Amino acid sequence: MARRSATYKVRGPLTELTLARIRELIREPEALFWVFVFPILLTAILGLAFRSRPPEALPVAVVEGPLADARLAALAKEPDLKPDTLTEEEARQALARGRVVLVVSGGETPMYSYDPTQPESRAARLAVDAALQRAAGRVDAFSAGSAQVTEPGSRYVDFLVPGLLGMNLMGTGMWGIGFSLVVARNGNLLKRLVAAPVRKSHLLGAQLTSRLIFLIPEAGALLLFAWVALGVPFRGSLILLAAVSLLGALSFSGLGLLAAARPRTIEGVSGVMNLVMVPMWIFSGIFFSTERFPAKIQPFVQALPLTALNDALRGVMLQGTGLVALLPELAVLAVWGIISFLLALKFFRWQ
């Protein structure tokens, strides 16, 4: 018992509350996975699935018949085409199932069957016709040179990364704040904290502060991976990108606070969270452009905070958009953040 007891450093309440929140998070392996690893994994997988491939040869079918061999030989010379000889029935089915994009049939005058709404079918129509015309004796007036240009920033993965960053900022902002508050309320910890001489502004401030501290590695890891491994371009100001991310994180923290303002149970808050987040997963242009939705629902789509965040992130990253042009999106984010924060404070259940 002669052992000198340890001494403990005690910092200010806001610092200690923030530290407590950060410790909770970094000691939770599942949380670390969802915050850091999952978005990178998702980016990598989707980037792989939708990677830009060199243009593939178009599969076309030649229907069996007396002219089939000659036609096959003529088409086989074309690097852009992959011809095959099939019976009429086989060819019809192959076209219907998309295994070939065009079928050549007919006697002396060839007959092309294809779906004109498919760009690949229309391309095949031009290439097949040119090849058969040439084989039949047509002479090209000239042979044009070609330069192939692939623009970085126009790939699917480039579109995807800002969307995933926005989705992640929404998820961690809402869950990071909402989950821990409801757990604390459910276990009487929130009540115990309120019973102590601690300012409510410190209790909520620590939630926001720890959220913003986590934003740095969270967004940083995803963007670094996108830049190093996938070559996603950063055309705009990095400071502006950081500011947009910060505003997005704050805005969704406000929504997280609002979602967690009343529920006493995890089930309760999960329901509210899903109600808020699922529409944005669908409508806010994470995986595909919001322009695909009809004009009628565009006002709704454009008013969603995640739409604004994704548009702003894409603008900065892919187009190098400046601050002034982003003001409408930033305003949408700010309004959502401020209104939800004020409502949350008004309705917050402290016990």
Place this chain on the structure above:
Amino acid sequence: MPNTDSALRCKDLVKRYGDTVAVAGLDLDVRRGECLGMLGPNGAGKTTTVEIFEGLRVPDSGLVEVLGEPWHGDGLALRARLGIQLQETKFSDKMRVSEVVVLFRSFYPRGLDVADVLALVGLEEKAAAHVRTLSGGQKQRLSLACALIGDPEVLFLDEPTTGLDPQSRHQTWEIVEGLKARGRTVLLTTHYMEEAARLCDRVSVVDYGKVIALGTPRELIASLGAEHVIEFAIGEQPQAAGLHSLLSALPSVEGVAHDGVHWRLTVREVHRAVPALLAALAERGAEPMHLATHHATLEDVFMSLTGRRLRDG
């Protein structure tokens, strides 16, 4: 400040939840330096009363004073002088014991040393352990450490040993006794009469939101008028009313209570009452079952006041 001041005072306290009246005109006066126990069954209004004192609930009506002040605003200055243990607080599983206490220490402008408090509640060996690894008793002592860290003038302990095993319960009692020795004011709620008898200078018996008796444990027991209790049941019930007056007339019997099954006699001298009781029952042809005698306790006080037991209300 003079010692005669009340640490906690409430008068005509009323709190309703919808149609339920949790506290129905409750008066209480806790003196500085005393340990006052609120003893009563679950749902008697003990916790509501304590939470009103703690500034966590606002009463519908009545006067409340804590250290001579009413609650107003955020009450931070007043909170800094109170130590609070709620019935159950789930601290974050991932935090270490010392981190939880350091966190609570940071809330108080002045207070005790973290290492000292950990030693006081017997958790110094567990300082680096995660909360998740603690037993129920250890968690309860961690909650006690958080209540003590601000060196409070008044300590609220709401059912501090409910759900604990006997060993943990005794450990907690020893800690509270140590605090009493240092002159802390303690307001304790419990439905364990042993706990109230051992720790409290005065006990207020609470039922249906009101104080129905108040005094030292000794005074309350003495109010029964006799020190012993005889309990028994009778197989086939003869007419209860007639039996009641018969039993009251037995030598040395001071009180008779009947809850439908059990009879309880408070008696001055067991050796005089029991033979007379057996003879009287034999005369009526009744066979006493489960006959037992014990020294009168606070439980008997509660039963003589309400006709019900403390635990199973």
